[in-house]
Every structure is written in C-alpha cells, then in structure tokens.
Amino acid sequence: MHDHGNIHPVKRLLIDFLMGGVFLLLAAFALWLIWLTFFRGIYDTGFSNTALDQTEMERIALGVGVGNEHFHNLDAAVRAGAESPSLCLKCHGNYPHSKAPDVRAFLNAHAYFTACEVCHIRPAEEDQITYKWLDNKTGQELLTLEGKPGNYGGMIVPFRMENGVSRRLDESADKTFIEEYLELRATFNADQQAEAKVRIHKEISTKPIFCNECHDKDGILDFAKLKYSPVVVNRLESGEVVTMITKYKKFYLPTMFDPDARFRDRQRRREAE
Amino acid sequence: MSHHGKKQRTFLRLTVSQRIQHVILFTSTGLLILTGFMLLGERWAIDLFGSAGNTIFYWRGVVHRIAGVAVTLVCLYHMVYVVVSEEGRSWLRDMLPRLKDGVDAGQNVSFMLGFRKARPKMDRFTYMEKLEYFSVYFGMFIVILTGTMMWTEWLWPKFYLDVADALHLGEATLAALAIIVGHIFTVHYNPHVYPMNKAFIDGQISEEIMLEEHPLWLDRLEAEEATATAAATEKDVEKRDDA
Structure with missing residues (x-):
C-alpha cells in the first residue's frame, strides 16, 4: 500500500472505515444489479391485489370468483373500480355509457375512478362542490396518489356544502327508497316506475359535464387540489387529452369495430344504384 | 515529466484536459447510474420518499437528461481531441490495440x-x-x-x-x-x-x-x-x- 506508512494510525483507521463502507455499498449495489438482471423477473409494482397475485389454477382450486368473473380479462383498474360499486351501477351496469359509440369507451374508462356524480351533477353558480379522492376500502381521503394512472385504490367523489355540512353526493339521501324500489320495481306499473325514477334522479343534471369542461385550464376539476403532480396536472389540462378532445370532437374508428358499417355501405350502394 | 525530490520521481500520467474530461465523465456517469436505476427501485425504497416522491422523480428525469447531454458532449469532445490535439493523438496512438496486448x-x-x-x-x-x-x-x-x-x-x-x-x-x-x-x-x-x-x-x-x-x-x-x-x-x- 502506497505512502500509507507515514499516515497517522487514527487517520488510517478512518480511511479504512470509509473505504470499507463504500465497498459494502458498492458490493450491495452490484449484487442488486445482478439480482435485478437475472432473478427479479417481472417488475412488481406492489399494487396488484391478492386476487391478481393468484394464478388462474389457484383461483379455481380455491373457488375464488369462479363463475362470477368477467368473461374477458379485467385489468387492475377495472377490479379497483369494482371494489366500490356505486348504487347507479345496479341499474346502469358496469359499463354505463353506451349511447355514444365514439366516446363511450373513454367515459366507461373514467367510471373506474370517478363517481358518476362527478360528471352527472353539474355545479350551479351558487353551488360549492368540492372533489376529493376517497379510498375504496376505508372511505378516507387519499393523501397521496400512488399507483398506476387512475388506479390509486380510490375514487374521485364530489362533496356539496349543505347547511354548513359537507355531503357526499355519490351517497344518495334517498338510499333506502332506491333499495326498496330496486326490490319492488317489478310490482310497479309504468307510471309508478317513472315517478320513482324522477325522484331517484332528482339531483342528476340533464346535461352532463363534457370532457373538455374538466380537461382544461380553469376546468371544473382542480387537478392540483386532487393531488396530481404538476406534470400530470399539465398533461390533464393541456397536452394530449385536451388536444384530442377539442381537435377531434368526432372520432373516426376503423370500420372493423363497427359491425353496422358494412351493412350501411351496402345499403348506400343499393340506393345509389 | 516532472521530478519531485530525489527519492520518489513522478511522471505526468493525465494532463489537465484529460483530468477535466475524466471528472465530467465520472460525475455524469455516476448521476446517470443513480437516476437511471431509480426507475427500477424497490417499492419499499421508493415509499421512503413519501409525499416528496413525485417531485424527486420529476427531478430524476431532468437530472438524467442533463447528465446524458454532458456525457454525450464530453464523448464528442474526446473524439475530436484524440484526432486534433498533439497530446490526444499521442494518447490514441499508445491506446491502439497491438498484438503484444494479446501476449501480455x-x-x-x-x-x-x-x-x-x-x-x-x-x-x-x-x-x-x-x-x-x-x-x-x-x-x-x-x-x-x-x-x-x-x-x-x-x-x-x-x-x-x-x-x-x-x-x-x-x-x-x-x-x-x-x-x-x-x-x-x-x-x-x-x-x-x-x-x-x-x-x-x-x-x-x-x-x-x-x-x-x-x-x-x-x-x-x-x-x-x-x-x-x-x-x-x-x-x-x-x-x-x-x-
């Protein structure tokens, strides 16, 4: 060891201690790199739930969800949304948007992390509606957003100040009535059903909030207050989301996804002839 | 070549330019390794950042890109240096592989x-x-x-x-x-x-x-x-x- 002989023993000890520490750190890092490359396998984000951790065979063996599961593979976002099914979904189903074929997929995708009332209750001018992320399991407000985009284990829920009290708008004050109606509706005649529906939907706005009313600077949702990082806020307010929505109000989908297209084509050709 | 005292002679191994290039290379490479492998960090380690995680990871990307530009520039500079300057040419000449290297x-x-x-x-x-x-x-x-x-x-x-x-x-x-x-x-x-x-x-x-x-x-x-x-x-x- 070079010119090490003249060094004070205490200094030498300190150098050895430091170099030993650095050696251990480097060795640990090198071993981690090797483990990462050869042994870790698919990166575990730590967000998969127990049901997803089990293999198909294990689930069948344990009888978990056999027969109740969706025919198509559901991703984690769908499962997370299903953890807190809204009362609305009991009638409108897991894919409640079906009327507008060009945007329904976008709307249904939002339903996994957004309470229906976020878009279907339009704040009036004097209204004080605030929006919060609530944990799907505990119902507590999420303090940070962790996980894959949209899949934070929670839902955006609107709150309205009423007589000094903040009320969850996704929990209807008429819950008992709705549940009773769902049980007994078969016995109701058309008029009674219509009357009940009016009562159930009394808070729902006739014109729902459209994409660019939130995905915009100064939009209805304050994304920063919803705990999104500045980068994500920027992306949600400007960037690709708004550009897509504002620039392409009409979505042109390949005809292979539109079973009626061929029929309409044939009809058009026949009419032309 | 320089001589320091009679007992121990020393020789110039790295010129000032080479040392500066090396400092830029190892600083930026160190930063690149650190900020790059952060992306594959273990979940528990990332959780340690707490609520600062988003900000830290935002700057991770910025620092990675800055270090990437620095390392690219120093590499390009070095390639010009070994062709244009006399000390660079001597460096490259002595660095070129020879049959003797295999024997060594x-x-x-x-x-x-x-x-x-x-x-x-x-x-x-x-x-x-x-x-x-x-x-x-x-x-x-x-x-x-x-x-x-x-x-x-x-x-x-x-x-x-x-x-x-x-x-x-x-x-x-x-x-x-x-x-x-x-x-x-x-x-x-x-x-x-x-x-x-x-x-x-x-x-x-x-x-x-x-x-x-x-x-x-x-x-x-x-x-x-x-x-x-x-x-x-x-x-x-x-x-x-x-x-």
Missing part, C-alpha cells in the same frame, strides 16, 4: 496462476486499460443512441423503443458492474494504490507504480529524456564553439 494478457494470466515468475512488461496502457477504454466507446454508442431514441419517443415505433429500452438497460447494467468490479477496484481497492490512485486529481504517477505497471513506458520516457538532454548539451557545445 496470456502472460499476465499465467503469472497470476503461478506459471511465470514476473508480470509481462507493459507500456503506457495495459491491455486491461485498453479494453476498458474501448468498452466506453462501445457502451457510450449504445446508451447515447438508445437514450436519444427514448427521449424522442414520438418519432419511433413501439417495437424500436422496446428494443432501445432493453439495450439501454442492458448496457447500463454492464457498464455499472464493469465500473464497480473493474475500474473502482483498479483505482481504489488495488493494494498498489489503496485508498486511491491520485492521478485523476494531480495527474501524477509514481516511479514505483511505473516500474510495476508500465516499465516499457518508463524506459521510453527515460530514453526520450536522454535524447533531449543530449540534444540540449550538443546545442550548448555548438554555441560555446561558435563563441
């Missing part, structure tokens, strides 16, 4: 296995240093190319980006391990230089290490010095004669 490698391995009594005599750059030096060219080509592709992801089809991603990570892992196991050992933990080879700071190499690792270079420098001294003496004699 074989003899060095047989020395380490105990079949030879002495190490082979090596020149300014050993076969290991040459290998390490040209590996940097290879590695930098891969990571700079794939890094630029990922930075301009909107220009590339996903398949190309997947390949770029795999190559970037693979080369980064290889480079990080090569630096830790090879370079850090050679310049820090090797008993000849422990706790560090100071050449990267003061540019000097001791005669002791010269004799041990680069005896042929020492011979060359001494021969050059002798020729220079002889030439100077001759000039002095000529001047005296003229007078």
Whole structure:
C-alpha cells in the first residue's frame, strides 16, 4: 500500500472505515444489479391485489370468483373500480355509457375512478362542490396518489356544502327508497316506475359535464387540489387529452369495430344504384 | 515529466484536459447510474420518499437528461481531441490495440496462476486499460443512441423503443458492474494504490507504480529524456564553439 506508512494510525483507521463502507455499498449495489438482471423477473409494482397475485389454477382450486368473473380479462383498474360499486351501477351496469359509440369507451374508462356524480351533477353558480379522492376500502381521503394512472385504490367523489355540512353526493339521501324500489320495481306499473325514477334522479343534471369542461385550464376539476403532480396536472389540462378532445370532437374508428358499417355501405350502394 | 525530490520521481500520467474530461465523465456517469436505476427501485425504497416522491422523480428525469447531454458532449469532445490535439493523438496512438496486448494478457494470466515468475512488461496502457477504454466507446454508442431514441419517443415505433429500452438497460447494467468490479477496484481497492490512485486529481504517477505497471513506458520516457538532454548539451557545445 502506497505512502500509507507515514499516515497517522487514527487517520488510517478512518480511511479504512470509509473505504470499507463504500465497498459494502458498492458490493450491495452490484449484487442488486445482478439480482435485478437475472432473478427479479417481472417488475412488481406492489399494487396488484391478492386476487391478481393468484394464478388462474389457484383461483379455481380455491373457488375464488369462479363463475362470477368477467368473461374477458379485467385489468387492475377495472377490479379497483369494482371494489366500490356505486348504487347507479345496479341499474346502469358496469359499463354505463353506451349511447355514444365514439366516446363511450373513454367515459366507461373514467367510471373506474370517478363517481358518476362527478360528471352527472353539474355545479350551479351558487353551488360549492368540492372533489376529493376517497379510498375504496376505508372511505378516507387519499393523501397521496400512488399507483398506476387512475388506479390509486380510490375514487374521485364530489362533496356539496349543505347547511354548513359537507355531503357526499355519490351517497344518495334517498338510499333506502332506491333499495326498496330496486326490490319492488317489478310490482310497479309504468307510471309508478317513472315517478320513482324522477325522484331517484332528482339531483342528476340533464346535461352532463363534457370532457373538455374538466380537461382544461380553469376546468371544473382542480387537478392540483386532487393531488396530481404538476406534470400530470399539465398533461390533464393541456397536452394530449385536451388536444384530442377539442381537435377531434368526432372520432373516426376503423370500420372493423363497427359491425353496422358494412351493412350501411351496402345499403348506400343499393340506393345509389 | 516532472521530478519531485530525489527519492520518489513522478511522471505526468493525465494532463489537465484529460483530468477535466475524466471528472465530467465520472460525475455524469455516476448521476446517470443513480437516476437511471431509480426507475427500477424497490417499492419499499421508493415509499421512503413519501409525499416528496413525485417531485424527486420529476427531478430524476431532468437530472438524467442533463447528465446524458454532458456525457454525450464530453464523448464528442474526446473524439475530436484524440484526432486534433498533439497530446490526444499521442494518447490514441499508445491506446491502439497491438498484438503484444494479446501476449501480455496470456502472460499476465499465467503469472497470476503461478506459471511465470514476473508480470509481462507493459507500456503506457495495459491491455486491461485498453479494453476498458474501448468498452466506453462501445457502451457510450449504445446508451447515447438508445437514450436519444427514448427521449424522442414520438418519432419511433413501439417495437424500436422496446428494443432501445432493453439495450439501454442492458448496457447500463454492464457498464455499472464493469465500473464497480473493474475500474473502482483498479483505482481504489488495488493494494498498489489503496485508498486511491491520485492521478485523476494531480495527474501524477509514481516511479514505483511505473516500474510495476508500465516499465516499457518508463524506459521510453527515460530514453526520450536522454535524447533531449543530449540534444540540449550538443546545442550548448555548438554555441560555446561558435563563441
């Protein structure tokens, strides 16, 4: 060891201690790199739930969800949304948007992390509606957003100040009535059903909030207050989301996804002839 | 070549320009390794950042790109330097692989296995240093190319980006391990230089290490010095004669 002989023993000890520490750190890092490359396998984000951790065979063996599961593979976002099914979904189903074929997929995708009332209750001018992320399991407000985009284990829920009290708008004050109606509706005649529906939907706005009313600077949702990082806020307010929505109000989908297209084509050709 | 005292002569191993290039290279490479592998960090480790995580990861990306630009610039500068400047050309000349490097490698391995009594005599750059030096060219080509592709992801089809991603990570892992196991050992933990080879700071190499690792270079420098001294003496004699 070079010119090490003249060094004070205490200094030498300190150098050895430091170099030993650095050696251990480097060795640990090198071993981690090797483990990462050869042994870790698919990166575990730590967000998969127990049901997803089990293999198909294990689930069948344990009888978990056999027969109740969706025919198509559901991703984690769908499962997370299903953890807190809204009362609305009991009638409108897991894919409640079906009327507008060009945007329904976008709307249904939002339903996994957004309470229906976020878009279907339009704040009036004097209204004080605030929006919060609530944990799907505990119902507590999420303090940070962790996980894959949209899949934070929670839902955006609107709150309205009423007589000094903040009320969850996704929990209807008429819950008992709705549940009773769902049980007994078969016995109701058309008029009674219509009357009940009016009562159930009394808070729902006739014109729902459209994409660019939130995905915009100064939009209805304050994304920063919803705990999104500045980068994500920027992306949600400007960037690709708004550009897509504002620039392409009409979505042109390949005809292979539109079973009626061929029929309409044939009809058009026949009419032309 | 410089002489410090009578006992221990030292020689110039790295010029100021080479030392500056090395500082930029190791600082940016260190930052690139740190900020790059953060992306593959374990969940529990990332959780330690708490609510600052988003901000830290935002800056991670910024720092990674800045360090990437720095390393690219220093590599480009170095490529011009080894062609244009005299010291750079001498560096590249001495660095070019020769048949002797293969012989040295074989003899060095047989020395380490105990079949030879002495190490082979090596020149300014050993076969290991040459290998390490040209590996940097290879590695930098891969990571700079794939890094630029990922930075301009909107220009590339996903398949190309997947390949770029795999190559970037693979080369980064290889480079990080090569630096830790090879370079850090050679310049820090090797008993000849422990706790560090100071050449990267003061540019000097001791005669002791010269004799041990680069005896042929020492011979060359001494021969050059002798020729220079002889030439100077001759000039002095000529001047005296003229007078």
